């Protein structure tokens with residue numbers, strides 16, 4: 001048994017979960033007209049309603065006690081102070097320092113982090129302005145019109161998600177494209193309409209060793225140099241963002257074109273660093289700064305608000321409750337805002353790469369459920385695809401519904417229709433409809449008894465499906481920054497409660513290593529006899545069918 005399971009609050013939550021499993025939220029709402037007021041948090045730019053969860057005051061108190069007993073606040077202080085809380089990699093976790101709105105020195109191991117960050121922001125601003133204003137010229141003297149960010153995982157998902165979400169705020173000075181997949185189909189399609197003399201590539205890779213990114217970057221260099229017939233053109237068309245300057249330079253990127261990254265910024269938390277260069281190039285530096293300011297607002301809230309009123313902490317506690325104690329195995333992220341169409345993909349990496357683990361930070365097997373698998377889609381599209389499952393399958397999938405009060409691209413009649421669905425779905429998932437009501441409804445519609453007997457059981461919605469509703473005032477750089485930071489801190493709190501090392505990702509290494517071996521076997525047509533028979537037969541089939 002892990003030390004977590006011996007905590008008084010943990011034991012209490014286990015008992016409460018047994019009790020709650022037999023309750024319906026409809027009863028909880030009927031018993032307490034103050035539920036919304038008790039179980040919601042309003043910040044200046046967004047609201048969280050978590051009342052549609054199978055909780056009551058006693059549950060919330062026990063969850064808060066769990067946060068106390070697991071010392072969430074102490075760990076939070078350690079993270080913000082730059083202690084090496086990423087234990088397996090012996091690193092600090094300081095993405096929050098990237099958005100600190102202060103000139104005060106922040107010394108970590110003799111280095112002034114504030115100075116590093118401010119210098120980098122200043123370099124980014126100069127570079128961004130130069131490109132956007134047409135002063136950075138390509139090999140033939142033409143201005144840059146297109147930016148191609150080459151990167152994968154954290155070096156792609158964050159920047160691309162933000163670029164998509166804030167498209168409305170782009171003035172079109174440059175067009176931004178993203179290449180992440182090593183499938184040549186993606187880079188070929190992206191490059192096809194572009195003119196090499198007007199393209200600037202950003203090779204984004206913290207390690208500068210990621211095979212997929214290196215392969216795409218090599219292809220991009222070849223594409224450029226075969227058009228320009230001049231290897232020196234790389235200096236005018238390639239910049240890199242990396243913590244591995246040496247590799248970037250031996251790859252052919254000029255030293256002055258390399259933006260730093262630091263080991264205290266995890267890949268999936270890095271959009272606030274120069275990894276966000278493509279965002280700044282697209283929106284302009286002032287909007288990038290607003291994004292940082294919004295994240296800082298959330299940092300301040302996370303640090304200062306009591307846990308009971310703490311947006312990210314409550315999100316984490318509800319997730320722990322639904323998963324670890326009530327047994328849900330997945331969670332849906334359902335944005336009702338077209339701009340957030342990449343949010344689910346972004347959160348899949350953020351949450352699952354951080355906390356999808358089964359060994360505690362002491363190296364012991366964890367025998368309780370940790371984080372759910374994250375999936376989802378834009379809400380409206382999901383409604384016409386998988387909501388049947390959310391409403392009526394035997395698996396309960398807690399969901400975060402995320403919408404905005406004001407559309408940034410208002411088209412008459414659209415936003416109201418969208419949001420009517422947003423509100424209706426969380427209501428339907430919670431309230432449901434029982435057989436008696438279904439039968440009465442069918443009868444009122446004049447259906448005969450045979451029809452009612454046949455159809456009624458199929459129309460029952462049990463309801464009682466948990467949801468959080470997050471309502472932003474509108475999608476803008478500042479509010480988006482706050483939303484992303486809220487999820488980052490949620491992930492952190494979840495990791496602390498569940499005793500998980502949230503900031504490493506050892507689970508991605510095995511597959512990477514095997515892929516490198518298999519790639520060399522395929523290249524030399526020498527399939528190893530050491531593989532299991534499924535893998536070796538597949539490889540032989542693949543080779544012979546080529």
Ligand SMILES: O=P(O)(O)OC[C@H]1O[C@](O)(CO)[C@@H](O)[C@@H]1O
Nearest residue numbers: 153154155205206207210267508
């Ligand atoms: O920025 P890099 O070093 O290319 O890594 C890209 C991504 O690959 C991963 O290491 C997973 O393989 C992620 O954690 C990271 O965001």
